[in-house]
Amino acid sequence: MERPIQLDSISKCYRIYKNPKDRLKQALLDRFQRGLGRKNPSYLYREHWALRDVSFELQAGEAVGILGRNGAGKSTLLQIIAGTLEPTSGVVQSRGRITALLELGSGFNPEFTGRENVFLNAQILGMSNEDVVTRFDDIASFADIGSFIEQPVKTYSSGMMMRLAFAVQTVLDPDVLIVDEALSVGDVKFQEKCFRKLRSLRDDGTSILFVSHDINAVTSFCDRALLFESGRLISSGKPVDVSKAFIETLYSDSPANRVDEVSENLSVENTLDFESSDQTAIEDEDGKIKQPDDYRFGNRKVEILKIAIFDQDGNQTEVLVSGARYTITQTIIAHAPIVDLSSGFIIRNKRGIDIFGVTNKTAGVDFSPIETGQTLLVSIEIDTWLAAGDYFLQAANAGDDGVQYDCRIDALHFVVINTPVLFTTSIVNLNPKFRFDLVRTIPNIASSKNG
Structure with a gap:
């Protein structure tokens, strides 16, 4: 092709x-x-x-x-x-046919109505007037801007403009x-x-x-x-x-x-590899997840020496039971005086989607100034309400200007097991609690008539 x-x-x-x-x-x-x-x-x-x-x-x-x-x-x-x-x-x-959503409003005449701009854009893209008439209802339905379709585009908000532009560009079979x-x-x-x-x-x-x-x-x-x-x-x-x-x-x-x-x-x-392009992890011949290379960058004013996960008994582990409580730690050393450290963790799944992330700043915790040569243990406690599967841990330390001191992506691979039944197809468990309350009983109409 x-x-x-x-x-x-x-x-x-x-x-x-x-x-x-x-x-x-x-x-x-x-x-x-x-x-x-x-x-x-x-x-x-x-x-x-x-x-x-x-x-x-x-x-x-x-x-x-x-x-x-x-x-x-x-x-x-x-x-x-x-x-x-x-x-x-x-x-x-x-x-x-190439269609493009570049700058909002590009290709639209602000004095024309939404309907008029639909016909104008479609004909510019090579469609006949008859084809546009056939597809107009689909375009208007997808844009879902109601009666504004008959108003001049110059009266639209940026969101309405995007709705109409997206509807036009995608309904035309590009x-x-x-x-x-x-x-x-x-x-x-x-x-x-x-x-x-x-x-x-x-x-x-x-x-x-x-x-x-x-x-x-x-x-x-x-x-x-x-x-x-x-x-x-x-x-x-x-x-x-x-x-x-x-x-x-x-x-x-x-x-x-x-x-x-x-x-x-x-x-x-x-x-390009369509079968594996959505996976961070690498599978071996037996289908098991192998630890990917630790991707690391930063100026090393603060250096991460060790990253680990511990259970409630203090044992280091990389096999976590869903719902249990664990402590995630990183041991860091300062190679320069640090005044306002931002330190944190991100958990992502094997598709590269961030599941959870936190820093001491987002948690409202400030660290005291750190002197050169000091070693610290940074830790967080979490309830691991994750579905069974493979996950990857990122640890990072940065300054108040956002410049990374040391960032380690995919630094630790861990596995979650024993997912509760209530997860079904979910990634996380939000601890739902069901209840059924009787609101009212509707009388049996047939029984009333017979009576």
């Missing part, structure tokens, strides 16, 4: 001028130099490379998450794929759907509705490019993830693995400046 999107060495450069008048001067200078058949450096502008030499392919029916800090080049990339922006160099090959942070605007209920629709589209063969800062959304929904930093594609692979590198770019002292060892061209064949 032909791949709907192929990018080969895409780069995008913007000229940043000190003075608006320099644009005209540069245009005249460029024309003059072309006439002379030469190109000399110009000092009227500086170059900003939003993208540099980006290559990857998108497979039919594949959902790819795109991660990166603000300014990493994500939106520029999506605009180039959508065709609203031309690359400075490189080739983009696309097949089929071959490729591009979503750039748009879902973060909607309410939680509508976001859930959108993700159900996205899963349905993916199952039907639509390829999806999904940009989000929500790591859990990327790891749970996407088959593959790409990480961008300073305009470069620095990592490609399983979402849970790429998300670790993304966390490092967010909380390290300085941006990541290395290019990870990824396969040549970052092709689908070398980086």
